Amino acid sequence: MPRNLIDIVDLSVEEINELIATAEDIIANPAKYQDACAHKQLATLFFEPSTRTRLSFESAMLGLGGSVLGFSSASSSSTAKGETVGDTIHTVSCYADIIAMRHPKEGAPLAAAQVADVPIINAGDGGHNHPTQTLTDLLTIHREKGRLDNFTIGFCGDLKFGRTVHSLVNALSRYSNINFVLISPLELKLPRYVKEEALKKKGIPYTQTTDLESVIPQLDILYMTRVQKERFFNEEDYLRLKDSYVLTPEKLVNAKSDLSILHPLPRVNEISVAVDKDPRAAYWRQVKNGKFIRMALIMKLLGIEV
Amino acid sequence: MNIDSIQNGVVLDHIQAGKSMDIYKYLHLDELDCQVAIIKNARSEHMGRKDIIKIDYPLDLDLDVLGYIDSNITVNIIRDGKRVEKKHLELPHKLVNVIHCKNPRCITVSESQLDAIFLLSDPAKHTYRCAYCETAIDKKF
Numbered sequence: 001m002p003r004n005l006i007d008i009v010d011l012s013v014e015e016i017n018e019l020i021a022t023a024e025d026i027i028a029n030p031a032k033y034q035d036a037c038a039h040k041q042l043a044t045l046f047f048e049p050s051t052r053t054r055l056s057f058e059s060a061m062l063g064l065g066g067s068v069l070g071f072s073s074a075s076s077s078s079t080a081k082g083e084t085v086g087d088t089i090h091t092v093s094c095y096a097d098i099i100a101m102r103h104p105k106e107g108a109p110l111a112a113a114q115v116a117d118v119p120i121i122n123a124g125d126g127g128h129n130h131p132t133q134t135l136t137d138l139l140t141i142h143r144e145k146g147r148l149d150n151f152t153i154g155f156c157g158d159l160k161f162g163r164t165v166h167s168l169v170n171a172l173s174r175y176s177n178i179n180f181v182l183i184s185p186l187e188l189k190l191p192r193y194v195k196e197e198a199l200k201k202k203g204i205p206y207t208q209t210t211d212l213e214s215v216i217p218q219l220d221i222l223y224m225t226r227v228q229k230e231r232f233f234n235e236e237d238y239l240r241l242k243d244s245y246v247l248t249p250e251k252l253v254n255a256k257s258d259l260s261i262l263h264p265l266p267r268v269n270e271i272s273v274a275v276d277k278d279p280r281a282a283y284w285r286q287v288k289n290g291k292f293i294r295m296a297l298i299m300k301l302l303g304i305e306v
Numbered sequence: 307m308n309i310d311s312i313q314n315g316v317v318l319d320h321i322q323a324g325k326s327m328d329i330y331k332y333l334h335l336d337e338l339d340c341q342v343a344i345i346k347n348a349r350s351e352h353m354g355r356k357d358i359i360k361i362d363y364p365l366d367l368d369l370d371v372l373g374y375i376d377s378n379i380t381v382n383i384i385r386d387g388k389r390v391e392k393k394h395l396e397l398p399h400k401l402v403n404v405i406h407c408k409n410p411r412c413i414t415v416s417e418s419q420l421d422a423i424f425l426l427s428d429p430a431k432h433t434y435r436c437a438y439c440e441t442a443i444d445k446k447f
């Protein structure tokens with residue numbers, strides 16, 4: 001196991017499977033883990049606010065019997081006074097046993113790892129990496145399907161700028177017999193380098209389409225993302241396209257009965273609220289899974305076994 | 307200085323014609339007190355024309371930097387007027403503080419005291435990627 005988690009590729013498939021197994025055991029036997037991190041402290045250093053991710057980390061540590069400290073925005077940290085990431089991390093590693101950090105600058109967690117003498121978890125660095133989201137997605141697929149291979153997964157929405165998509169495509173490309181269906185407007189297709197590195201080089205099959213409804217019957221998993229207005233050059237294109245990527249009960253009529261719908265959240269309007277009641281909607285379960293996989297990760301990086 | 311016979315020093319040979327001044331700058335040869343000769347457009351059997359740099363001082367060159375600039379350069383180490391070693395260069399796997407990231411969202415741009423680290427990602431295309439943000443830089447030379 002590496003000391004830090006900066007990028008999902010820092011973890012081998014075996015290490016990911018191990019984390020998933022631990023998370024599954026935590027879900028099955030939470031009491032067994034409730035004091036696993038007693039007297040340990042997690043620092044959540046959010047140089048950029050993200051309440052959702054921060055609460056998930058803090059809830060994870062509290063669930064392990066540990067405690068938490070930290071800050072939730074740069075304005076409440078000494079960064080506002082011009083301190084470097086390195087100096088902040090140096091200071092905090094004098095108190096905390098492990099650090100989860102989010103930072104607007106790409107690569108900031110690597111800079112932190114160079115000076116920290118405690119493990120660093122990247123909780124998001126700008127538009128670059130967000131490995132615990134990918135672990136959350138993998139655990140969710142595993143819980144929904146009972147496996148991480150042999151299925152067809154559709155990615156829908158903004159595949160160009162969506163880092164969670166790039167990272168999950170990369171992670172899944174290491175498992176066998178997965179069929180990728182890429183559903184997006186032409187303007188927001190998966191970047192060529194991601195297709196090249198993750199799929200083409202490994203000979204993994206994929207199809208690209210602009211039409212969600214035509215492919216929805218073949219999907220086992222549908223990973224929805226937001227189509228953001230600011231990604232479009234003109235209003236007209238946006239208005240023309242936005243509704244075709246909004247998931248509604250009508251569009252699900254021809255979907256498989258055991259489809260799992262995932263979304264990294266927060267959503268704006270790309271999944272209609274009416275879908276929430278559908279048992280195939282897995283995105284709220286996905287939020288819970290985020291806590292459990294973070295519990296498993298914190299334990300592993302601290303070298304704690306139960 | 308007799309440019310044909312250096313006693314103790316370094317001769318950089320097979321430099322692509324016209325590139326010697328870039329190397330002069332990159333290796334900070336302007337900071338040296340010793341004699342440095344730049345020979346431009348020398349005749350070469352293999353290259354047609356080439357540049358040569360002769361440094362009359364047993365300088366400890368950063369071969370990674372030189373390999374990055376042009377891995378076809380040969381480095382001859384001269385001692386007592388004789389060539390004692392001939393080094394061939396290769397593309398280095400890691401560059402520290404040689405090139406700098408241009409991505410405005412990269413932490414190394416806002417915190418310039420950090421080491422600028424680049425890793426070779428595609429040897430065929432000479433592409434290096436920033437270790438922090440993974441932005442690719444194609445070789446400048």
Ligand SMILES: [Zn+2]
Binds near residue numbers: 107407412413439441
């Ligand atoms: Zn960079």
